Amino acid sequence: xxxxxxxxxxxxxxxxxxxxxxxxxxxxxxxxxxxxxxxxxxxxxxxxxxxxxxxxxxxxxxxxxxxxxxxxxxxxxxxxxxxxxxxxxxxxxxxxxxxxxxxxxxxxxxxxxxxxxxxxxxxxxxxxxxxxxxxxxxxxxxxxxxxxxxxxxxxxxxxxxxxxxxxxxxxxxxxxxxxxxxxxxxxxxxxxxxxxxxxxxxxxxxxxxxxxxxxxxxxxxxxxxxxxxxxxxxxxxxxxxxxxxxxxxxxxxxxxxxxxxxxxxxxxxxxxxxxxxxxxxxxxxxxxxxxxxxxxxxxxxxxxxxxxxxxxxxxxxxxxxxxxxxxxxxxxxxxxxxxxxxxxxxxxxxxxxxxxxxxxxxxxxxxxxxxxxxxxxxxxxxxxxxxxxxxxxxxxxxxxxxxxxxxxxxxxxxxxxxxxxxxxxxxxxxxxxxxxxxxxxxxxxxxxxxxxxxxxxxxxxxxxxxxxxxxxxxxx
Amino acid sequence: xxxxxxxxxxxxxxxxxxxxxxxxxxxxxxxxxxxxxxxxxxxxxxxxxxxxxxxxxxxxxxxxxxxxxxxxxxxxxxxxxxxxxxxxxxxxxxxxxxxxxxxxxxxxxxxxxxxxxxxxxxxxxxxxxxxxxxxxxxxxxxxxxxxxxxxxxxxxxxxxxxxxxxxxxxxxxxxxxxxxxxxxxxxxxxxxxxxxxxxxxxxxxxxxxxxxxxxxxxxxxxxxxxxxxxxxxxxxxxxxxxxxxxxxxxxxxxxxxxxxxxxxxxxxxxxxxxxxxxxxxxxxxxxxxxxxxxxxxxxxxxxxxxxxxxxxxxxxxxxxxxxxxxxxxxxxxxxxxxxxxxxxxxxxxxxxxxxxxxxxxxxxxxxxxxxxxxxxxxxxxxxxxxxxxxxxxxxxxxxxxxxxxxxxxxxxxxxxxxxxxxxxxxxxxxxxxxxxxxxxxxxxxxxxxxxxxxxxxxxxxxxxxxxxxxxxxxxx
Numbered sequence: 001x002x003x004x005x006x007x008x009x010x011x012x013x014x015x016x017x018x019x020x021x022x023x024x025x026x027x028x029x030x031x032x033x034x035x036x037x038x039x040x041x042x043x044x045x046x047x048x049x050x051x052x053x054x055x056x057x058x059x060x061x062x063x064x065x066x067x068x069x070x071x072x073x074x075x076x077x078x079x080x081x082x083x084x085x086x087x088x089x090x091x092x093x094x095x096x097x098x099x100x101x102x103x104x105x106x107x108x109x110x111x112x113x114x115x116x117x118x119x120x121x122x123x124x125x126x127x128x129x130x131x132x133x134x135x136x137x138x139x140x141x142x143x144x145x146x147x148x149x150x151x152x153x154x155x156x157x158x159x160x161x162x163x164x165x166x167x168x169x170x171x172x173x174x175x176x177x178x179x180x181x182x183x184x185x186x187x188x189x190x191x192x193x194x195x196x197x198x199x200x201x202x203x204x205x206x207x208x209x210x211x212x213x214x215x216x217x218x219x220x221x222x223x224x225x226x227x228x229x230x231x232x233x234x235x236x237x238x239x240x241x242x243x244x245x246x247x248x249x250x251x252x253x254x255x256x257x258x259x260x261x262x263x264x265x266x267x268x269x270x271x272x273x274x275x276x277x278x279x280x281x282x283x284x285x286x287x288x289x290x291x292x293x294x295x296x297x298x299x300x301x302x303x304x305x306x307x308x309x310x311x312x313x314x315x316x317x318x319x320x321x322x323x324x325x326x327x328x329x330x331x332x333x334x335x336x337x338x339x340x341x342x343x344x345x346x347x348x349x350x351x352x353x354x355x356x357x358x359x360x361x362x363x364x365x366x367x368x369x370x371x372x373x374x375x376x377x378x379x380x381x382x383x384x385x386x387x388x389x390x391x392x393x394x395x396x397x398x399x400x401x402x403x404x405x406x407x408x409x410x411x412x413x414x415x416x417x418x419x420x421x422x423x424x425x426x427x428x429x430x431x432x433x434x435x436x437x438x439x440x441x442x443x444x445x446x447x448x449x450x451x452x453x454x455x456x457x458x459x460x461x462x463x464x465x466x467x468x469x470x471x472x473x474x475x476x
Numbered sequence: 477x478x479x480x481x482x483x484x485x486x487x488x489x490x491x492x493x494x495x496x497x498x499x500x501x502x503x504x505x506x507x508x509x510x511x512x513x514x515x516x517x518x519x520x521x522x523x524x525x526x527x528x529x530x531x532x533x534x535x536x537x538x539x540x541x542x543x544x545x546x547x548x549x550x551x552x553x554x555x556x557x558x559x560x561x562x563x564x565x566x567x568x569x570x571x572x573x574x575x576x577x578x579x580x581x582x583x584x585x586x587x588x589x590x591x592x593x594x595x596x597x598x599x600x601x602x603x604x605x606x607x608x609x610x611x612x613x614x615x616x617x618x619x620x621x622x623x624x625x626x627x628x629x630x631x632x633x634x635x636x637x638x639x640x641x642x643x644x645x646x647x648x649x650x651x652x653x654x655x656x657x658x659x660x661x662x663x664x665x666x667x668x669x670x671x672x673x674x675x676x677x678x679x680x681x682x683x684x685x686x687x688x689x690x691x692x693x694x695x696x697x698x699x700x701x702x703x704x705x706x707x708x709x710x711x712x713x714x715x716x717x718x719x720x721x722x723x724x725x726x727x728x729x730x731x732x733x734x735x736x737x738x739x740x741x742x743x744x745x746x747x748x749x750x751x752x753x754x755x756x757x758x759x760x761x762x763x764x765x766x767x768x769x770x771x772x773x774x775x776x777x778x779x780x781x782x783x784x785x786x787x788x789x790x791x792x793x794x795x796x797x798x799x800x801x802x803x804x805x806x807x808x809x810x811x812x813x814x815x816x817x818x819x820x821x822x823x824x825x826x827x828x829x830x831x832x833x834x835x836x837x838x839x840x841x842x843x844x845x846x847x848x849x850x851x852x853x854x855x856x857x858x859x860x861x862x863x864x865x866x867x868x869x870x871x872x873x874x875x876x877x878x879x880x881x882x883x884x885x886x887x888x889x890x891x892x893x894x895x896x897x898x899x900x901x902x903x904x905x906x907x908x909x910x911x912x913x914x915x916x917x918x919x920x921x922x923x924x925x926x927x928x929x930x931x932x933x934x935x936x937x938x939x940x941x942x943x944x945x946x947x948x949x950x951x952x
Binding site for chain 1: 549598721725913
């Protein structure tokens with residue numbers, strides 16, 4: 001039987017080869033991939049041990065369960081976020097990390113006290129709505145106007161002032177579902193730019209179909225770039241069913257909508273990053289950075305975004321902390337504050353720690369799906385280290401990715417400053433079903449996938465920290 | 477090839493027969509099922525034609541689309557329900573039904589202007605909540621108390637007054653998913669009885685895990701039997717994620733919750749049934765009754781509950797209306813008002829039409845899933861007619877059911893008065909995911925399943941109306 005199978009496979013290969021020759025294509029001579037840097041036998045034993053321990057432990061589950069149960073949602077700059085920092089310090093102490101501290105900073109606070117929209121005519125119907133982060137209040141009682149619909153942002157960008165003036169702009173663009181979340185990048189400009197462009201054309205408010213992939217009656221919250229551009233137009237996201245309703249009403253005739261927002265806006269609200277370390281045994285000033293963010297939007301529990309990330313990096317670091325011998329380099333764990341409404345924690349961290357020797361950084365901020373790929377952003381000379389990392393992660397079902405890692409939102413300032421980053425890329429096929437909605441709750445986390453995440457982070461962080469590998473190009 | 481298949485089948489039969497003999501079991505001699513009453517060749521041609529037409533038409537979709545788009549949710553006794561009646565009259569005219577009229581009645585109106593609940597301590601978190609129909613208002617600002625949890629209603633019923641007094645009762649019972657909706661019958665007593673029993677034990681409010689099967693952050697609305705029993709305890713349903721949260725908090729220690737309800741309660745609000753007919757050509761006083769209900773809860777659009785039912789019976793009747801020759805009996809179409817909060821329309825109809833000769837009745841009020849079974853509630857002597865109906869429905873994938881049909885909520889008064897009923901039973905596996913939530917929206921209806929429903933209703937109603945069959949036992 002075995003001989004038969006081998007013969008079949010060889011026949012298939014021969015047939016494929018001859019097909020290429022028939023078409024005149026020369027046989028492929030692919031560029032050899034870089035060799036993997038060597039992992040020592042002791043390191044491999046440690047990796048095996050970390051993976052086995054991670055796959056048997058529900059510590060990450062317990063951490064995110066505790067965060068969403070005892071703190072709940074934690075809007076940037078709020079009293080709840082302050083409680084989350086206290087929780088963070090307590091949690092880091094329980095893990096026996098060292099050098100635990102809060103790095104305080106302030107940010108412009110925004111919170112919706114009221115967020116309502118309804119169809120006024122042809123007949124009243126209320127809609128499910130979320131004010132977009134940073135939206136100003138409407139006048140008391142709301143703004144009411146006829147709706148003008150655009151299938152996408154470019155429709156609005158190319159619209160005449162006559163069509164838009166005095167109206168409520170509705171961008172009906174849909175987001176598509178992808179494993180890697182690339183649909184988000186394509187869909188989010190309407191959230192960021194709708195109010196800016198609508199205001200420049202004389203609109204009275206902006207309304208978008210929620211940036212999300214679910215079919216449920218939830219509006220998806222999210223930030224917008226208005227404030228930076230001096231825009232003052234009220235802006236909301238509506239649920240998919242309400243976007244469908246508007247589309248059907250507009251196909252019948254003129255449709256008027258009322259939007260009513262009351263926003264609590266304050267300057268200089270307190271926030272902070274919570275920071276701790278596992279000090280390196282040989283090279284304590286060389287830092288392997290693990291980041292997740294502590295704040296969340298307030299309609300959901302912030303379980304997937306980003307309680308899961310907090311839990312994953314914490315449980316992974318704790319496994320490393322418990323090794324008989326700590327890694328050579330320092331592992332620094334950062335719970336970033338105030339990510340959702342403008343990366344304020346990331347910016348504050350990068351400013352204060354610009355002089356630190358960050359060897360490499362990773363952020364967990366894409367829910368709790370299984371990690372399926374390791375992408376890097378290393379100097380070419382460091383690609384053998386990427387291969388070694390990918391090889392170490394292979395037993396967890398992680399496949400090699402390219403060298404174009406983004407690193408996660410809170411790593412943008414460091415990446416721009418040249419710090420090498422990686423993406424332990426999670427399967428995000430359903431992430432945008434829940435993202436920034438009331439439905440981001442604990443029950444959406446799969447405990448088994450969470451364990452696999454911890455195993456991958458522990459493996460990767462240990463390996464990065466227990467070497468003298470460098471990932472950035474040497475200074476010229 | 478054919479011979480081979482027949483031989484195989486015979487071998488299987490022989491082997492099965494000998495297996496029985498080996499075990500000493502005598503060959504089965506089952507009781508013969510009742511023979512099917514004959515369907516004439518002309519009737520069969522008409523049935524084939526109705527089914528073909530129904531499966532090609534999106535009229536039902538257009539009807540429910542129009543209802544939820546131009547009217548939207550339509551709470552019993554509200555201005556929106558009045559608009560729905562106008563819509564009903566207009567729709568019945570468009571179908572060219574005759575004898576179109578509104579049967580007015582009044583009901584005690586209830587509507588929640590405010591429905592909020594939140595965890596107060598150990599730390600504040602808001603919950604997703606729906607006031608239960610008929611709940612009184614809380615004092616302004618709400619009621620706040622420690623929560624006492626019971627896994628199910630019997631836990632509360634067996635509780636001591638000491639445990640409950642001064643507290644908010646929380647019934648954490650789950651509902652299970654079934655195709656026939658039987659999980660609803662098992663779960664709904666907690667909704668109906670929680671406030672009654674909790675008040676008798678001195679509680680200050682009642683809170684239940686929503687009666688539903690979905691994992692999403694929706695509370696399920698629904699009526700309760702409080703008013704009839706003179707109960708005055710505020711009562712709410714909370715989403716599954718919030719029920720989980722309470723369970724986790726209570727496992728840690730004492731948990732306080734605040735419930736804040738403002739209810740608009742009025743006596744003698746106007747409602748009505750919308751009624752029309754297709755007059756029978758030979759026996760106009762014999763009535764085959766098709767019912768669905770026009771009102772809905774107000775968080776969703778009332779698409780599945782019961783816009784789909786309205787659309788199904790209307791489109792089915794219209795197909796019969798368009799036949800070259802009308803059936804012998806009258807088909808009466810009733811859009812019942814005010815079903816959700818107490819079957820007020822059904823009771824009004826039964827009172828006014830007690831003297832009518834209702835031959836048989838069916839209600840569509842279980843969403844828009846495919847019909848998979850025909851159940852009847854006929855006199856034994858009429859079972860051959862049940863078999864004939866089941867045979868006529870077989871090409872639509874409908875299988876025979878038992879003779880224990882319920883007939884639907886709006887048929888309860890008629891059924892109790894002896895009117896034969898049937899269940900054209902829909903697949904309800906996901907019905908309670910959406911039932912009474914904001915998520916009951918048009919996009920949850922599958923157009924293909926809707927067409928099959930219309931085909932089945934048209935077939936059944938035509939056959940019941942084009943015969944002189946009687947389904948109830950003759951008077952003794």
